[in-house]
Amino acid sequence: xxxxxxxxxxxxxxxxxxxxxxxxxxxxxxxxxxxxxxxxxxxxxxxxxxxxxxxxxxxxxxxxxxxxxxxxxxxxxxxxxxxxxxxxxxxxxxxxxxxxxxxxxxxxxxxxxxxxxxxxxxxxxxxxxxxxxxxxxxxxxxxxxxxxxxxxxxxxxxxxxxxxxxxxxxxxxxxxxxxxxxxxxxxxxxxxxxxxxxxxxxxxxxxxxxxxxxxxxxxxxxxxxxxxxxxxxxxxxxxxxxxxxxxxxxxxxxxxxxxxxxxxxxxxxxxxxxxxxxxxxxxxxxxxxxxxxxxxxxxxxxxxxxxxxxxxxxxxxxxxxxxxxxxxxxxxxxxxxxxxxxxxxxxxxxxxxxxxxx
Ligand SMILES: Cc1ncc(COP(=O)(O)O)c(C=O)c1O
Numbered sequence: 001x002x003x004x005x006x007x008x009x010x011x012x013x014x015x016x017x018x019x020x021x022x023x024x025x026x027x028x029x030x031x032x033x034x035x036x037x038x039x040x041x042x043x044x045x046x047x048x049x050x051x052x053x054x055x056x057x058x059x060x061x062x063x064x065x066x067x068x069x070x071x072x073x074x075x076x077x078x079x080x081x082x083x084x085x086x087x088x089x090x091x092x093x094x095x096x097x098x099x100x101x102x103x104x105x106x107x108x109x110x111x112x113x114x115x116x117x118x119x120x121x122x123x124x125x126x127x128x129x130x131x132x133x134x135x136x137x138x139x140x141x142x143x144x145x146x147x148x149x150x151x152x153x154x155x156x157x158x159x160x161x162x163x164x165x166x167x168x169x170x171x172x173x174x175x176x177x178x179x180x181x182x183x184x185x186x187x188x189x190x191x192x193x194x195x196x197x198x199x200x201x202x203x204x205x206x207x208x209x210x211x212x213x214x215x216x217x218x219x220x221x222x223x224x225x226x227x228x229x230x231x232x233x234x235x236x237x238x239x240x241x242x243x244x245x246x247x248x249x250x251x252x253x254x255x256x257x258x259x260x261x262x263x264x265x266x267x268x269x270x271x272x273x274x275x276x277x278x279x280x281x282x283x284x285x286x287x288x289x290x291x292x293x294x295x296x297x298x299x300x301x302x303x304x305x306x307x308x309x310x311x312x313x314x315x316x317x318x319x320x321x322x323x324x325x326x327x328x329x330x331x332x333x334x335x336x337x338x339x340x341x342x343x344x345x346x347x348x349x350x351x352x353x354x355x356x357x358x
Contacts, residue, residue, distance in 0.1 A: 006342035009320035010153055010295060010333040011175065012195040019247040019337075030243075037243045042236050051237075054246040057253050058205070064184050069213060069230035071206040072242050077174040077193040078106065080204060083224050084147070084170050084189060085111035091217045092144035096120035096167070098137065101128045101152035102326065107172060111147065120146055128155040130287040134163045143167050144215075145188055151176035153196070154324040156297030156331065157290040162186045168212065176294045177205070178252055179336055180262035188212035194241060196294075197335045198248050202241035252336065261336055268334045268343040269293040275347045281358045282350065285329060299329040306330060309353055316349050318342070 007014040030037040033046045040046055055070050073079070084107075089095045094116040097108040100123050111117035118140055121132035139146060146169050151158040153175040161183075163169070168188035177192035184190070189208045195201035208226055216227055228234050252261060273291060276282040276298050285297035300306045306329060310322045323329040334343055 003317075005314075005317045005319040006338075006345055007319050008332045008334065008338065008342070008346070010196070010324065010331060011193070011335075012201050013197070013333055013335045014337040014342075015200065015244070016248065016251045016337045019244065019251055022247055023244060038240050042233065042239050047239060047243075050243050050246050051233075054242060054249055057246070057249040058207075061178060061249065061252060061258055062182060062184050062207070064207070067210050068184070069208050069210060069226070071208065071226065071229040072237050072245075073204045073206050073229060074202065074238055075204065076201075077103070077172055077191060077204055080172065080191040080206065081107040081110035082113065083226070084191070085114040085117065086220060086224055087216045087226050088144055088170065088189070088212070089115040089117065090220070093142040094118055094140050095144045096137075096139050096146045098122075098132070098146065098148045099124065100131055100149055100157060101155050103153065103172060103174070104147075104149040107147055107149070118143075123157070128152060128157065129285060129290070131157050131159055131290040134165070137163075137165065139166055145170045147172070151179075151292050151294050153295050153333075154327050154331075156286045156292045156295040158292035158294065160289070168209075175333075175335075176292070178249075178258060178261060179265050179294060181258040194245050196333070197337075198252075199245035200241050202238040203245060205245065248337075264340065265293045265334070265336065268338065268340055269296060271340075271343050271347050272296045272332060272334070275350050279354060279358070281354045285327070294333065294335055296332045296334060297323060297327065297329060303328065305357055308357070312353065313346070313349055316345075318346055318349055321346075 027036055031046055033040050058070055089111055096118050098120050099105055099108055108117055120137040120139055123130050123132055146165050146167050148169055149172045169186055170189045171187055173190050174193040175196045177197050179197055191204055191206045194203045213227055213230055222228050276284045283299045300309055313321050321330050321332055323331040
């Protein structure tokens with residue numbers, strides 16, 4: 001078998017090796033099902049046990065009880081850009097959006113199709129290199145919610161904590177979900193495509209507060225109404241993706257939960273930012289007070305050197321370091337499953353590359 005490289009992919013991203021091994025062992029026969037998990041009913045006792053376990057670990061990790069519904073939906077985080085306002089902006093006066101990157105912009109644009117979506121604050125003036133300070137956010141009178149993107153995957157910025165605002169927040173947490181503790185009581189809805197921090201592509205985990213659900217107007221298309229999924233297993237869920245998510249959740253719990261994840265992620269990000277800050281050769285893209293612990297973005301003195309960096313890193317066993325096509329530069333995505341050794345190897349490579357080219 002080809003050797004696995006250290007994987008810095010922005011998503012779909014690295015999965016814990018233990019999780020992949022476990023899935024490999026169960027591939028042909030899942031427990032007593034006498035078939036793979038992909039070949040059994042989503043209403044079977046085996047699959048029901050999987051979702052029950054995922055629900056219960058999620059509740060434990062996040063400290064949420066039955067006052068939150070947990071949904072496993074399809075359509076990616078991108079569908080949530082429309083589904084969230086359809087449910088919570090329809091029939092309401094307005095909603096506010098924090099526009100801190102391409103994905104946040106996408107969410108704002110979709111909300112405009114539903115109702116009066118307004119920009120609370122934007123970082124577009126400085127190419128999304130910072131998070132506007134909370135005191136500058138303009139929350140409208142009568143706003144139904146504030147939509148925020150907790151981590152901006154492309155630009156490498158992140159909300160440094162869960163902000164306190166006067167309305168419930170809806171959060172796109174796709175690229176930092178479960179990377180640190182979350183103050184869930186500040187949110188009405190949180191959604192995350194699984195493929196960065198908690199599993200493979202194909203499922204979006206949606207957490208929605210029961211009292212928030214009660215605000216949804218009637219008459220929405222059945223599949224797009226969150227209540228349809230909160231009530232029952234309405235249609236076939238992405239069974240294999242949920243099965244993998246459950247394993248990743250167990251892995252996070254086994255490591256010690258979200259406090260421990262935060263310590264690990266702080267450590268990894270600290271190693272990289274220290275390296276960047278120690279030289280003029282590497283230049284961080286995000287403002288220091290807005291830096292992401294998940295996507296570390298930086299530039300080299302020239303695009304030519306950046307191309308060489310990516311190519312030589314690949315040969316040295318470090319894959320997927322090229323920045324997003326719209327942003328350029330280098331992006332190291334160091335999600336939960338990226339081991340400290342991978343970051344240490346990258347820091348060491350950066351030292352060699354600088355010595356040879358600086
Ligand atoms: C923060 C954020 N939101 C939304 C998306 C889009 O997710 P999906 O491809 O699951 O629709 C991404 C994808 O990278 C993302 O990083």
